Amino acid sequence: MSTFIARILMIAASVTHASASCAYGTHLSPRAEEGAPIEVNTFGYTGVIGPLNWAALDGGSANVLCATGKNQSPIDMVDGVFKTLTAADVKLQINDMPEGTEFENLGTTVEVVSKGGSLEVGGKTYEFKQFHFHLPSEHLDNGTSIAMEMHMVFQTPEEDIAVVGVFVDLDTGVAAAADAATAQVITPPAAKRDLGRHPHSRRGEAASAPRADSHLSAIVQLLTSSLATTTGTSSALLETVFSQVAEVASPGSVVKTQPLVMSEVVNTLLAGSFQSYSGSLTTPPCSEGVTWLVSTQKLKIQTATFEKVRSVIGFNARYPQNTPGFNNLLSVGAQSAVAAKAAAAVPAVPAAKI
């Protein structure tokens, strides 16, 4: 039997259950009893089970917010637009897992089950449930998609959900980052901005004849910013988890991880800040009221590791949603389709006879 048919049968077998990979292990999608089969997701990312049609899945109104919600995720994380939370505003603690934990394939993502931890933010205390991955990133980093995104899912006893989003990029090393910084100095960002602010200055002047001190300061600035966000080394936690990704290649499969040291990620996250907004789950049922904390820090993985993960996950990113508070893009699109149909129905004016 082909893997494709096997997967369809597996999906069909679990079609009566609501499923939500982003919320697996929360009240929205409770985890199966230990030893019971893992619930494989019924939605997908392409065609009629893809995000354009999530609202029609599950045969009812469970997923209606996917098409009508006005505070949907993911979105573009534009610098300076969002409320910034620093380590002083957030208390994050995650238990190490010396005995390892479950690493499983939910059909739409691969997920690591938590062994405890908490997030305190905005006067609420959330319990750490699981972390999973999207490929490519769902949120955009100033308009740019990153290789992957990790979602760390938390829930309060009152069933409020918070998700910490972390971009995961390819580890090109410190040397490569320094090379990139040096290359960019040929046209420093400061010079580009100057041209924009002074439209009457001669084109290219700032770029071709910058002052020596501005060059130097641009080099220092670029190197500093590169080193602040690029450790040049891949995440030991992610490399450890993904060393077993081939063992969970099939939907529904599960494996026990090696010991996991979570403090590495916690320390990395708390060394930066978080861009916060109120959004939704990025998977059905697209529930809103989710507190998002998107980290300004990036984790890194080796290119070979990324390729192994990609061969298992494939593609699982929902498209960027409208600005929070604005109409759902599917509603906007539906109106456009109606208008286009009406316009097409109007008989064309016959060409004037001369």
Ligand SMILES: [Zn+2]
């Ligand atoms: Zn997710």
